Amino acid sequence: MTINELLPILILLFVVFILVYTLTIRILESFEYESKMETLGKIAKAMIERGSNVNIENLMNVLDREKKDKK
DSSP: OOHHHHHHHHHHHHHHHHHHHHHHHHHHHHHHHHHHHHHHHHHHHHHHHHTOOOOHHHHHHHHHHHHHHHO
Protein backbone atom coordinates (compact mmCIF):
# COMPACT_ATOMS: atom_id res chain seq x y z
CA MET A 1 0.00 0.00 0.00
CA THR A 2 1.18 3.46 -0.75
CA ILE A 3 1.00 6.44 1.54
CA ASN A 4 -1.86 7.87 -0.54
CA GLU A 5 -3.94 4.78 0.21
CA LEU A 6 -3.07 4.78 3.92
CA LEU A 7 -3.63 8.47 4.58
CA PRO A 8 -7.48 8.40 4.55
CA ILE A 9 -7.46 5.36 6.85
CA LEU A 10 -5.08 7.07 9.26
CA ILE A 11 -7.16 10.23 9.27
CA LEU A 12 -10.32 8.22 9.94
CA LEU A 13 -8.65 6.35 12.80
CA PHE A 14 -7.46 9.63 14.29
CA VAL A 15 -10.97 11.11 14.11
CA VAL A 16 -12.45 8.01 15.76
CA PHE A 17 -9.82 8.21 18.51
CA ILE A 18 -10.66 11.88 19.16
CA LEU A 19 -14.39 11.12 19.31
CA VAL A 20 -13.93 8.21 21.73
CA TYR A 21 -11.57 10.28 23.89
CA THR A 22 -14.00 13.22 24.00
CA LEU A 23 -16.96 11.02 24.91
CA THR A 24 -14.96 9.27 27.63
CA ILE A 25 -13.92 12.59 29.15
CA ARG A 26 -17.52 13.87 29.09
CA ILE A 27 -18.81 10.72 30.79
CA LEU A 28 -16.15 10.93 33.49
CA GLU A 29 -16.92 14.62 34.07
CA SER A 30 -20.60 13.82 34.50
CA PHE A 31 -19.78 11.24 37.20
CA GLU A 32 -17.53 13.77 38.91
CA TYR A 33 -20.32 16.38 38.84
CA GLU A 34 -22.83 13.88 40.23
CA SER A 35 -20.46 12.97 43.05
CA LYS A 36 -19.88 16.65 43.83
CA MET A 37 -23.61 17.36 44.00
CA GLU A 38 -24.17 14.33 46.23
CA THR A 39 -21.46 15.55 48.60
CA LEU A 40 -22.92 19.06 48.63
CA GLY A 41 -26.32 17.60 49.45
CA LYS A 42 -24.95 15.66 52.41
CA ILE A 43 -23.07 18.70 53.74
CA ALA A 44 -26.11 20.97 53.32
CA LYS A 45 -28.35 18.43 55.06
CA ALA A 46 -25.95 18.20 58.00
CA MET A 47 -25.73 21.99 58.23
CA ILE A 48 -29.53 22.36 58.13
CA GLU A 49 -29.91 19.76 60.88
CA ARG A 50 -27.48 21.77 63.02
CA GLY A 51 -29.35 24.98 62.27
CA SER A 52 -26.52 26.56 60.28
CA ASN A 53 -27.04 28.90 57.36
CA VAL A 54 -26.41 27.07 54.06
CA ASN A 55 -24.67 28.85 51.18
CA ILE A 56 -24.20 26.46 48.25
CA GLU A 57 -21.77 28.76 46.41
CA ASN A 58 -19.41 28.80 49.39
CA LEU A 59 -19.62 25.02 49.68
CA MET A 60 -18.78 24.60 45.99
CA ASN A 61 -15.84 27.00 46.30
CA VAL A 62 -14.47 25.03 49.25
CA LEU A 63 -14.77 21.75 47.35
CA ASP A 64 -13.08 23.28 44.29
CA ARG A 65 -10.19 24.53 46.45
CA GLU A 66 -9.80 21.11 48.05
CA LYS A 67 -9.77 19.47 44.63
CA LYS A 68 -7.05 21.87 43.42
CA ASP A 69 -5.01 21.21 46.57
CA LYS A 70 -5.15 17.45 45.95
CA LYS A 71 -3.68 17.89 42.48
